[in-house]
Amino acid sequence: MKSEYIFTFILWSLLLLIGVLPVLWMFYHLFGNLTTLDISNFSGSLTAFQNSLFLALSVATLTTFIGTALGVLFAKSDLPFKGVFLILLIIPLLIPPYILALGWIDILGVKGWLGEFLFGFGGTTWVLFTVYLPIPILMISFFLQQIDPSLEESARLFTKEKQVLRYILLPLIKPVILLSFILVFILTFGEYSVANVLRFRVFALESFTQFSAFYDFQAAIVMSLPMLLIALAVILIERYYIQKHLFSYQNAQKYYHMKLPGSTKRLFTLLVLFLVSLIVIVPLFGLLKEVHSWHYFMTALDKASLPLLHSILFGLVSAVLLMLFGFCYAYMLISKKYMGSNILDTILLFLFILPSTVIGIALIYFWNTPYTQFVYTTPLIILMGYLAKYILLTTKITQTKLRLIPSSMTEAAQLTGATLLQTIRYILIPLSKKVLIVSFLVGLIFSLRESTLTMMLYPPGFETLPVYITTQMANGEPQIIASLCLLMILLILIPLMVLLLTFRRENDTL
């Protein structure tokens, strides 16, 4: 019993320190000092807010439509090479978004009508569409594969496959489609690195500028307020609509593939191939074209060796922490007997959807005190930011596996006198080995790609590769910047390859 109290205490303390208290503290101080606020700081912010709103709506609508179609195609059809297509389409989500923007600049240039399109609403929408397209694809194909095949079979006795898709499968995943729309909307709303590169004025960038350029904390916090309200609205929609309408399914052992007629199959294959080339190959080719010599790549590697080392080091430590705490939070959610486990899910989701700029400002505001310099001036603050932002991902990944382990297994262990820690160590961890590897690799990839939070939080002398690239963008040589971007992509592709090999070796099951 004592170990259970300690377990709960540690997990809640961590969550409070890395996100909940900093955010509450920040807004508590804002409302305490409203009278001293200088309104002139916000002139023109309404335009930025409108821009962000339209941008987020456009990107979310585009990704939801095309992502749903692709998700259905990948999950329910016999499209050839769909595994390869899917892996290629995921790559843009795993690299810092501004790298794709730089790739497109190298392809389209800065002048002419193409350059005009790129630098503004159109270009920013396009780049962010390519970044977030994998979200609906992954969510929809995953949920379609979770649906009990007998629900589909029972409809097949009455009608054709297309009708089953229309009347049974798509209505069943309607809440997932809505969820992916909302997720893309909020991620786009909080993203500023692409808009920064493409010189498009968005709200998250305004908030970041108030903080980094003018060092006006109060203004930056006020600018965070709408983003916080949007995050809260998303939480309410998720809690009171999506969760109620989302039917839970077991891991389906078998699911059906529609056999596409020959000509349709060829047409779809060509269309997907075209899309993959446009989204992934073209911007990467742009970067390669810019580098055009091995010399630049080696120079970039030499210059960025320390940031590269920092990236790897912080990435590895963060991935271990994300894996461990993700496991613990997942266990807490599954067992449902720990204090506050019913609101844990909401808090994790809230921290995930809260824009990085808001988390960054909150952490600085909370930890920058004379007594907590051991956090603020060390990489500990970066790790806290990574944990706050990505703990939801590793928790959810682990939860999918833990849910499949019958509770009787842990109960049987407890009946033999095993403590909580012994049950976790001897029963749950051995049964979840593979999902822990997956969780570690996902944590590593997202920590490596993170740039917004790191940019705000890194103490002097601890810059990471994405931060180094961003600083180089101001006055560095284009060839060196492109080389650094390729280095970043390579760094992310390594854990991605290991992740794919892990899946293949274990027969595609967690």
Added chain:
Amino acid sequence: MIRFKNVDLGYTYHTLLQNIDLHIKANERVVILGASGSGKSTLLRAVAGFETLQNGEIFIDSKLASATKKILIPPHQRHTAMIFQDLALWPHLNVADNIGFGLKMQGVSTKQQRIKVKSLLTLIGLEGYEERRIDQLSGGQRQRVALARALIISPKILLMDEPLSNLDEALNIHLREEIIKLQEELSFTLLYVTHSKSEAQSIATRTFHIEERQLKEIDNMSN
């Protein structure tokens, strides 16, 4: 009505049933008994058109429906209905929409659908349950909804895959009687799989047992 000709069924490297030769006549109630994993559900799914045959042929109404590795008649054109072990009721549709789905797919007008759904609900004793969600029903009520959904298209063949296995004994016995009554009233061929001898005894006009990958007819259930 249903004819199996030298049928082999199973997975890529494992044959579950071999050399099945069976002729089921119209309006018969045939029960297949067998242990878990013996292939009885696979046999049912092959009749529905969900499983391809490793070898052999299945005829439905004298038409070749499945041949070696080929589905010649798709499931929705076999005049077959099925009740799954987990019932497979669609959670996003209410009772009326679940039952009326087959008619909707046949293009029957909404008014006609409503009339037929209502009459079936009366038949199964669930009048007034049209708007209920599936998760608001008890186990026995769900069982009846699944039965009504299957019967609404007036199938020639009804396939039942251990439909009563999750119910308590009293309800199980009661529903067996209802199934027999409905089968006699509506005249369809019933192919029923179970591992329960008592279910087989009370429902079947003919009973078969799966043993060593073969289908063997049981002449006297008490033996």
